[in-house]
Amino acid sequence: MDAKTVVISASIIAAALVMAIGGYGPARALGRALTEALDAIARQPEASDKIMRALFVGMALIESIAIYAFVIALIILFANPLIGYILK
């Protein structure tokens, strides 16, 4: 195995791990947030407008963590700085 093979295979495994671990946490958090919001709406249906707005913003903030993981995975796969370094 030369250096290029090692870097490329390590990048693929790292990208897979980034998506798997980076998706796990936000998925649980999103489920929790939705459950709590539905619970709150069931108790106080008249406040559903405010709850939904806070839920949307909060979900976007949680989801952006998963998106960061996705962007990092993309950088590893398609714009990897290490491969150019090895090829030089």
Next chain:
Amino acid sequence: MKIFNIFPETIFSIGPVQITDTVITTWFVMVAIITICYLATRKLSIKPSFFQEILEAIFEAIEKTIKDIIPLNPWLVLPVLGTLWILIGFSNLAGLIPGLKTPTADLNTTLAFALISFSMTHVIGITTQGLKGYLLHYKEPTWILLPFHLIAEVTRTVALAVRLFGNMLSGDMIAIILLGIVGLLVPIPFSLLHIIIGLIQAYIFGVLTLVFIAGGMRTKS
């Protein structure tokens, strides 16, 4: 052929300025918005026509959202924010037309939008409460937190850009990958999901900008 176009392709360049396919799609979106608005507002009347009614509904929704979040005259932020909302919404949906690339699936576009939102926060904070009053909000609740406020100014702007970029790019990539695996009918539900995500992301971009603006004037309330 490159399947995954993360980076924009340069079509032609004027001097040092490169005109990429993203820019051309954005021009197309702008022309579409201007044409729709021109055609819909040509014959305004008290009894609204169908298109006029749609435009009024969109406008009232924007005004109501702004009024709900910041306790100000909505006309301070409405022109810029409404433009951002409508432009991002149309740009997110532009990728559904075959042959066009989603302009917001390019980090340059979303960074430009985020910079507009960043400057808006400061300009509106300074115009509403003066330079001194605005700078004082950085020392809330104590001076110790000042560096964190300064870091947050940068990170939340970058986060705003990367969130929109990542969402739009992932939608496009899912469509392309599914098209490679199963060609017929299966990508359609994902395209529907992409429409919903595009509209929600445009809404969230504006709402987060509003929340940042409201956060900048905490000293007054």
